[in-house]
Amino acid sequence: MSTTTDRAQTAGPPPAAPSPIARVHVPERSIASELRAIKIVWKRELIRFRSDKLRMVTSLVQPLLFLFILGSGLQRLSSTSTHGVNLKTFIYPGILCVSVMFTAMFSAASIVWDREFGFLREMMVAPIRRSSIVIGKCLGGATVAGIQGAIVICLAGFVKVPYAPVLILEILALQLLLAFSITAFGVMVAARITQMQAFMGVMQMVVMPMFFISGALFPVAGLPAWLAVLNRFDPLTYAVDPMRKLIFDHIHTNPLAQKVLNPGVTWFGWHVPGLLEAGMILLLGIGMLGIAIWEFTTTE
Amino acid sequence: MPAASDHNSSPPAISVKSLAKSYGEVEAVRGVDFDVEPGEVFGFLGPNGAGKTTTINMLCTLAKPTSGSATVAGHDVVRERDDVRRNIGLVFQDPTLDGYLTAEQNLRLHAELYGVQSNLVPARMRQVLDMVGLWERKDSPVATFSGGMRRRLEIARGFLHSPRVLFLDEPTIGLDPQTRRSIWTYIRELKEAEDITIFLTTHYMDEAEWCDRIAIMDHGQIVALDSPEALKARVGADTVRIHTADDEAAIAALAEHFDLEATMSEGAVTFRVPAGEEFVPRLFAELGVPIRAVNVSRPTLDDVFMSYTGTSIRDAEEDSGKARSRAMMQMMSGGRR
Numbered sequence: 001m002s003t004t005t006d007r008a009q010t011a012g013p014p015p016a017a018p019s020p021i022a023r024v025h026v027p028e029r030s031i032a033s034e035l036r037a038i039k040i041v042w043k044r045e046l047i048r049f050r051s052d053k054l055r056m057v058t059s060l061v062q063p064l065l066f067l068f069i070l071g072s073g074l075q076r077l078s079s080t081s082t083h084g085v086n087l088k089t090f091i092y093p094g095i096l097c098v099s100v101m102f103t104a105m106f107s108a109a110s111i112v113w114d115r116e117f118g119f120l121r122e123m124m125v126a127p128i129r130r131s132s133i134v135i136g137k138c139l140g141g142a143t144v145a146g147i148q149g150a151i152v153i154c155l156a157g158f159v160k161v162p163y164a165p166v167l168i169l170e171i172l173a174l175q176l177l178l179a180f181s182i183t184a185f186g187v188m189v190a191a192r193i194t195q196m197q198a199f200m201g202v203m204q205m206v207v208m209p210m211f212f213i214s215g216a217l218f219p220v221a222g223l224p225a226w227l228a229v230l231n232r233f234d235p236l237t238y239a240v241d242p243m244r245k246l247i248f249d250h251i252h253t254n255p256l257a258q259k260v261l262n263p264g265v266t267w268f269g270w271h272v273p274g275l276l277e278a279g280m281i282l283l284l285g286i287g288m289l290g291i292a293i294w295e296f297t298t299t300e
Numbered sequence: 301m302p303a304a305s306d307h308n309s310s311p312p313a314i315s316v317k318s319l320a321k322s323y324g325e326v327e328a329v330r331g332v333d334f335d336v337e338p339g340e341v342f343g344f345l346g347p348n349g350a351g352k353t354t355t356i357n358m359l360c361t362l363a364k365p366t367s368g369s370a371t372v373a374g375h376d377v378v379r380e381r382d383d384v385r386r387n388i389g390l391v392f393q394d395p396t397l398d399g400y401l402t403a404e405q406n407l408r409l410h411a412e413l414y415g416v417q418s419n420l421v422p423a424r425m426r427q428v429l430d431m432v433g434l435w436e437r438k439d440s441p442v443a444t445f446s447g448g449m450r451r452r453l454e455i456a457r458g459f460l461h462s463p464r465v466l467f468l469d470e471p472t473i474g475l476d477p478q479t480r481r482s483i484w485t486y487i488r489e490l491k492e493a494e495d496i497t498i499f500l501t502t503h504y505m506d507e508a509e510w511c512d513r514i515a516i517m518d519h520g521q522i523v524a525l526d527s528p529e530a531l532k533a534r535v536g537a538d539t540v541r542i543h544t545a546d547d548e549a550a551i552a553a554l555a556e557h558f559d560l561e562a563t564m565s566e567g568a569v570t571f572r573v574p575a576g577e578e579f580v581p582r583l584f585a586e587l588g589v590p591i592r593a594v595n596v597s598r599p600t601l602d603d604v605f606m607s608y609t610g611t612s613i614r615d616a617e618e619d620s621g622k623a624r625s626r627a628m629m630q631m632m633s634g635g636r637r
Binding site for chain 2: 022023024025026027028029030032033036037039040041044047048051052117118119121122123124125126127128
């Protein structure tokens with residue numbers, strides 16, 4: 001193709017020369033063109049994340065604070081009740097989940113920025129389905145949050161979580177799933193909210209309670225009844241719990257510590273299996289993706 | 301160019317029939333009719349809030365008409381939305397570039413969204429960037445670009461997928477006069493090179509001169525539609541301004557000898573007369589008052605606008621300000637798009 005261009009360059013004064021034009025045309029909509037659109041929307045998120053080094057660093061601050069400051073500080077206070085397990089190990093899955101959650105929310109917030117800076121319009125008028133834009137956004141946000149999560153996973157050794165390949169892969173998969181669902185949730189909210197401040201406000205209102213109620217920082221058994229109910233309704237519970245189960249399967253502890261620190265989520269006394277919990281996160285994610293798509297297709 | 305020969309027989313590039321759009325009680329566009337021929341540069345002229353952007357949004361499938369119909373590149377804007385979108389390029393009033401990405405990445409993204417054949421993209425990208433003189437800057441983030449450069453990049457992007465109709469909504473708004481002129485030069489050159497139809501809106505009178513035909517819009521309706529020359533000719537009279545040795549005598553003489561009503565304006569005797577340039581020799585021969593300087597000016601589009609709407613474009617803008625903010629409120633409360 002470059003030869004065509006070169007000819008275009010040499011054939012007379014460049015701008016006015018009407019002759020050799022690299023004519024292109026826009027094909028009719030097809031599955032292939034939708035996939036291409038999804039891919040480029042996804043890729044854009046990655047390009048932007050890569051160029052935003054500061055964001056990568058700043059978003060690590062929070063998990064580090066929780067893990068090493070809060071974790072080390074409270075360790076002394078709680079050493080009797082953790083039965084020999086390091087508190088940092090115990091809260092690690094919760095901190096991983098919440099840092100993925102924050103990054104995913106920020107990724108979703110980019111839709112609000114895109115609207116404010118007009119770029120959303122460029123995507124909305126393209127001859128593609130709105131759903132392709134939404135799916136691309138969600139996958140992009142999930143990937144970015146997943147990368148962030150992977151960095152936190154790298155810290156596992158510092159909190160006495162072993163680098164067992166199977167464990168790492170399982171955690172990775174689980175946090176990617178969470179990243180996807182949270183981004184879908186964020187995009188769903190962003191469809192209706194047009195101002196960044198409002199979006200951030202809603203996020204604060206949703207993320208912090210979800211984080212605190214989820215059991216990221218405490219075992220989910222033996223809670224006061226009202227808190228137990230709230231906890232079972234908090235979606236984040238079903239991301240933290242299976243992750244904690246995985247980690248406790250790979251560390252050497254006494255049975256008592258297992259029983260106290262890793263009781264598992266129960267519904268009326270029934271132990272909810274980890275796979276079902278992961279399935280719930282996936283279903284929620286898909287459901288919210290569906291709502292987000294519906295919202296974007298129904299706006300004019 | 302092979303495409304040019306099709307034009308004679310081809311249907312209008314844009315055809316609009318009694319198109320109307322209201323937001324709640326505010327009628328933004330009240331039934332407009334017009335056709336745009338292939339290869340034309342067609343301008344929509346009017347004050348802010350006259351309904352230009354609403355019309356363009358309907359033609360671009362971004363807003364649904366309340367009533368009436370329109371086809372763009374032969375496709376109905378409501379029923380064949382995707383076909384319309386494949387055949388049009390858009391440059392919006394507000395910027396829609398991603399400042400974090402480079403110029404090239406912005407164009408690449410556009411090509412991917414529009415499904416342009418991958419093997420043609422590099423050549424085409426080079427071409428459009430060359431056309432607007434930004435090839436050298438292709439690797440710079442758009443955030444580092446000046447307003448004029450961004451506009452040029454947006455125009456290049458609008459052309460990237462070889463649309464048949466390019467819509468430009470206020471392409472030069474907020475730019476300095478020099479940049480405006482260069483943008484216009486680019487638009488005309490691109491039009492020549494690409495052989496496409498251009499539909500644009502502007503509220504700068506001087507810019508309307510770049511168009512082949514102009515529709516003047518006011519309060520949601522088209523009040524005049526013709527070539528700039530024809531519109532000016534319809535206003536008729538030229539304005540003649542003379543400096544004389546004795547202005548009062550000159551005014552009296554003009555009334556007596558030529559039956560012309562003259563007034564003093566900005567220190568000159570001013571009057572309107574058809575074919576002003578041919579009138580000047582007679583004036584010198586018959587006025588009887590020594591003339592020191594003469595200035596003849598053809599009617600401007602501002603005069604045209606004035607003669608059709610009874611108000612200058614600036615005043616009309618202030619008038620419609622209220623109606624516009626009301627319409628905006630309605631749009632906001634109805635959920636922003």
